Amino acid sequence: MSRVARSVRYRLRRCQVAVWALALRALSRYGRKRLVSPAGPVVSLTSHGSRLRRCHITIESIGRGDSRPSRLLLWIDDPEVLESLPPALIRLQRRGLEVRLTSNYGPHTKYYPFVSSTENLDTPLVTADDDVIYPPRWLTDLVEASQRMPASVIAYRARRIVVDLDGSLAPYDAWPFSAEPGPSFLNFGTGHSGVLYPAAMQRALRARGEGFVPVCPRADDVWLHNTALREGVRVSLVRRRSVAFDTLSGTQRGALKHSNVAAGANDEQIRRTYSDADLGRLEAAAQEEEAAAQEGPAS
Known part of the structure; x- marks a missing residue:
């Protein structure tokens, strides 16, 4: 596809996203349907600053889905904001949104306040970003995938970890987006499109604390x-x-991807987090999967 064709396609897509956002904004203003339903998983997200004026669009896209969460949690870290929420969020509260105050854990705020404060972690937890328009089957497909693979973390998007010949990890920016469905230790879930965490993962996160x-x-x-x-x-x-x-226009200026990916901050944080034993597990997984691929499908 030529550069001009790509540019035209991108502009058309952004126009389509703008129309979707307008429709969701109207639904958020005039809708009356409950955002939650007892049988669903918990959905948790966080927002701050100028994004709080737009995150109702994302929340509405979740609540209008074919499946709805049993709880829909928005975590914020500013008591003054909690006392004077935007009108759109107040309307969503009437329909089942829970807005909770928490300490500032940065991007960890989307999951950590929930796992650290909730007694019963048996219900699957789904994390979402505050600047994405989620499609109607978003939650349905996550749950159905989890039912097929109940022991797995389920992600819409993942990087594929690249282990070099010496057992070290290639730079994060060199990890391609995965086209290996898994389950695999080499699939590195990224939160943008949504991730589901089973009960065992939630308990492990609580046990590791801060x-x-x-x-x-x-x-x-x-x-x-x-x-x-x-x-x-x-x-x-x-x-x-x-x-x-798709993301909402005007929300990516301060996105973490600019520092974590483009500026290499992820690599430093990976070096501090993964032990030699962790790297050994990843190297073994890479060797095992390579051997399985060479053997091909069982006859």
């Missing part, structure tokens, strides 16, 4: 994958390859 603070305070994906690796929990994709859902 250990992420000194090693990867700005890289929740690193801590989450490292915890899964140590617990023997593999990551599976919802689909046969990774997928990234």
Whole structure:
């Protein structure tokens, strides 16, 4: 595809996303349907600053889905904001959104306040970003994939960890987006499109506490994958390859990807988080999967 064709396609897609956002904004203003339903998983996200004025669009996209969460939690770290929420969030509260105050754990805020404060962690936990428009089957497909692979972390999008010949990890920016459905220790789930965590993972995260603070305070994906690796929990994709859902315009200026990926901050946080034993597990997984691929499908 030519550069001009790509540019036209991108502009058309952004126009389509803008139309979807307008429709969701109207639904958020005039909708009356409950956002939650008893049988669903818990969905948790966080927002802050200027994003709080737009995150109702993301929340509405979750609540209008074919399946709804049993709880829909929005974590914020500013008491003054909690006392004067935007009108759109107040309307969503009437329909089942829970807005909770927490300490500031950076990107870890989307999951850690829940696992550290909830007595019963038997219900699957799904994390979401506050700047994404999630499609109607988003939660349905996550849950169905989890039912097929109940021991796995389930992700829509993952990087494929690259282990070099000497057993070290290639730079994060060299890890391609995965097209290996898994389950696999080499699938490194990324939170953008949504990730489901089974009960065992939630309990492990609670047990590790705030250990992420000194090693990867700005890289929740690193801590989450490292915890899964140590617990023997593999990551599976919802689909046969990774997928990234559309983001709202104007929300990416301060996104973590600019520092964590482009500036290499993920590599430093990975070095601090993964022990020699962790690297050994990843090297063994890479060798095992390479051997299985060379053998081909069983006859």
